[in-house]
Amino acid sequence: MRISQLFYQTLKEVPRDAQIPSHQLMFRAGMIQQLASGIYNYLPLARKSLNKLEAIIREELEKKGCQEVLLPMVQPSELWEESGRWGYYGPELLRLKDRKGNDFCLGPTHEEVVTDMVRRNLKSYKQLPWNLFQVQSKFRDEVRPRFGLMRGREFIMKDAYSFDVDEEASKVTYKKMYDAYTAIFNRCGLEFRAVDAATGNIGGDMSHEFQVLAKSGEDLILSCDKCDYAANVEKALTKRSEGKMDASALSANEKVHTPGSRTIEEVAEFLKLPANNFLKSIIYVIDEEPVLVLIQGDLEINESKLQTLMGANSVALADDKTVRDITGASTGFAGPVGLKKKLRIIADYSVSHGLNMVCGANEDDHHLLNVNYGRDYIADQISDISFAAAGDSCSLCEGTLEEHRGIEVGQVFFLGTKYSEAMKCTYLDKDGKEQLAVMGCYGIGVGRTMAAAIEQHHDDDGIIWPVAIAPYEVVVLPLQMNKEEVVQTGEDLYKKLKDAGIDVALDDREERAGFKFKDADLIGYPLQIVIGARSLENGELEVKIRKTGEKKNLPLGEIVSFVQEFIQNEKS
RNA sequence: CGGGGUAUAGCCUAGUGGCUAAGGCGCCUGCUUUGGGAGCAGGAAAUCGCAGGUUCGAGUCCUGCUACCCCGACCA
Structure with a gap:
């Protein structure tokens, strides 16, 4: 290429809107320009780099027997209604109507479309396994797009979907994809870690994220300093379990006046008691059912763990009206004792052994002292629903967890039959019996990987491209x-x-x-x-x-x- | 969706109710220069985000709207 002819322009000055190095440098180097919030033009230098990255991805996936397809970006609502996601995907799904008034959406992901395509073609176990992938622009109407290509609304993604005869075969495929991803990111010259991950809305029960380590990363990763354990904080486990409290030391309940003190901090300050002596009581609406969630006051509720525990599609804080209906008080004074309405109670391990705790009295401006699990209330379920943190013990060994920031560039999911069941994607086995295909899905944020490479490889003068993906x-x-x-x-x-x-x-x-x-x-x-x-x-x-x-x-x-x-x- | 902020040329900015909206980067022309974003001279480029209002007079004050950014919530 003759640079005199190259379509680009470099800038000395940093645009005000660019906050992190990759965004600043890609803009200054004439690689990308913003068209609307979270929507970018990719200029030739960016396209060249993306082409190389995509070529590496294609090569490594084809080595594993994947086949490339291209699925439509505009998708009919019927498929999403069939999987159930039309109802709960939320505003992130950009919905549109065609001239006839029929509902469509811009594809944020393609489980529905690919499952539909496969079920039309799948007849016999002899055809499997299939692993189909595409490189395509996705659209998610993110609440808050930011950081250039890191979190755009329209973004380039490689997504792959595998179909196997059974769970065992699907796990073999999963491992192959895990290996392919490792090879891909290694070839890109990136320092990364594969970590245990939560599955969120996509469902399934096994998942790893590929995280490029970088200061500007949006994700928090915890890893053990002694063994191989590493996980996204959403998923990370630590050594916590149900405990026993000292039953000889229980004190009697006592209601106290705590005017205007709603948060743990405020009440702790008011009563001069430490935060870990409190019982944080939060009402969630989980798949439309109100649930009281309890955790020790100094810990945070991990909604991702909660969602997994409940096998739920959605987890959201209850609104003020719901809270009042249930507790009879405004938000900030809830507790497990003396609720107006009976509801399911989920408790974190930490509350099972907390002695003489303080919680809301379900009455405005009042809290209840000396609340004890077993005597005053019981939970329907006790589990680990808290966030682990740096310094906690590793769940697998004697090590200690340490934290890193990471940029999630890829994720692999074992899906099971969630979609094949909802959408009847079946085949006939050896015995002529109908079976559900077992699925996996695998994504790589292509643009984000390019940005992550720059986050990891730059200096004050500019970008330092790894050769494999240099324009x-x-x-x-x-x-x-x-x-x-x-x-x-x-x-x-x-x-x-x-x-x-x-x-x-x-x-x-x-x-x-x-x-x-x-x-x-x-x-x-x-x-x-x-x-x-x-x-x-x-x-x-x-x-x-x-x-x-x-x-x-x-x-x-x-x-x-x-x-x-x-x-x-x-x-x- | 809550909180905060910004909007003046392609980019970064100045502009304190008063004359023709100013400078730097970049761009064009000429001269000069040629190993770390040179110098001189000249030039093109602005509906001051949009709509109302106040005023003799609004880029500047007021109201509404829109877009964009940041924090939070959210995020296969």
């Missing part, structure tokens, strides 16, 4: 454009490198040296080949390695082989 592997920089010899050497070298199959750019603009250097550093070409009049007199050129800043002079004749070798080494 161009090398740039040739003729410095003195008024010197025929310099220009000609650049042209010749450019041609030679291209002929050698190297992805090369030639900065043939009439610009000064400093300008070209700054641009090259910003765009982040892994190698810069500098053609200057001075060194050319000795028949040498200067090669700069972006990653290390190292510069070396090489004879003209050795440049191509040096570049080839460098690329080879970096990619492996």
Whole structure:
């Protein structure tokens, strides 16, 4: 590519709206431009990088027997009604009507469409396994798009869906995909960890996220300092279990006046008692059923664990009216003792052994002292529904959990029969008996992976591309454009490198040296080949390695082989 | 959806009710310069987010709306 012809523009100044390095740098390097909140134009440099990333993904998936398809982005509501998700997916699903008034949505994910397609074609166990993938733009009307490509509304995703005869076969597929993802992110030159993950709305009961470690990551990951255990904080377990309290020390209930003190902090301050002495009582609406959730005052309720525990599709805080109906008091004074209406109670392990705890009295401006599990109330279920935190004990060994920030670039799910059952995706087994296909689904945020690579690999001057996904592997920089010899050497070298199959750019603009250097550093070409009049007199050129800043002079004749070798080494 | 903020040329900004809306980056022309975003001279480019209002006079004050950003809630 001749840079004089490249569709892009670099900027010295950082746009105010860009907050994190990848967004700032992609914008400054002329890779992306925002069209609307969370919706971006991808310029040639970005497209080139994405193409390489997609090529790696395709190669690794095809190695595992996956086949590429392309499914529609606009999807009829009927399929979503069939899976049940039309009802509970929420406003993140962008719904539209066609001219006839029929309901459609922009695909945020494709379980419905792919399951529908497969069931039309699936007849016999002999056809399986199938693993279909696509690379496509998804649309999710995110509540708060942010950080450039990290969390857009429209974003490029690779999604794959596997269909197997039974659970055992599906788990083999799952492992294959796990391995494929490991290979993909390794080839991209990323430092990442695969962690245990929650399954959220998509369902299923086994999932791993691939998290690129970076300071700006939105996700919190906990990992053990002794063993291999690592998990998203939404899922992370720690050594907690049901305990016994000292039954000889129970005190009598006592109602106290706590005017205006709603939060644990406020009441703790008012009563001069520590937060862990409180019983946090929160009313949730879980799949339309109100549920009282109890946890020790200094811990947070992990809604993701709660959702998994209940096998629920949705978990939301109850509104004030619901709270009043149930407790007879306004929000902030709920407790498990003396409720107006009976409802299901879910408690965290932490409350089972809490002695003489304080909770809301189900009466405005009153709390109840010395509330004890077993004597004063019982829960329908006691489980681990709290967030683990750094410093907690590992659930598997004697180690301690430590925390990292991560960018979720990929996730693999074992789905089971959630969708094949809802949508009757079946086949006939050896005995002629109808069986449900067992599914898995596997996503990679392609644009997000590109952004994550930049988050992990940049410096004050710009991007430092891993060679495998660099828009161009090398740039040739003729410095003195008024010197025929310099220009000609650049042209010749450019041609030679291209002929050698190297992805090369030639900065043939009439610009000064400093300008070209700054641009090259910003765009982040892994190698810069500098053609200057001075060194050319000795028949040498200067090669700069972006990653290390190292510069070396090489004879003209050795440049191509040096570049080839460098690329080879970096990619492996 | 709650809280906060911003909106002036492609980008970053100045503009305190008063003359023709100012500067930097970038862009065009010419000269000069040629190893880390050069210099000089000239030039193009703005419906001051939109709609109302107050005023002799509004980029500036008021009201409403919209868009965008940040924090939170939310997030296969």
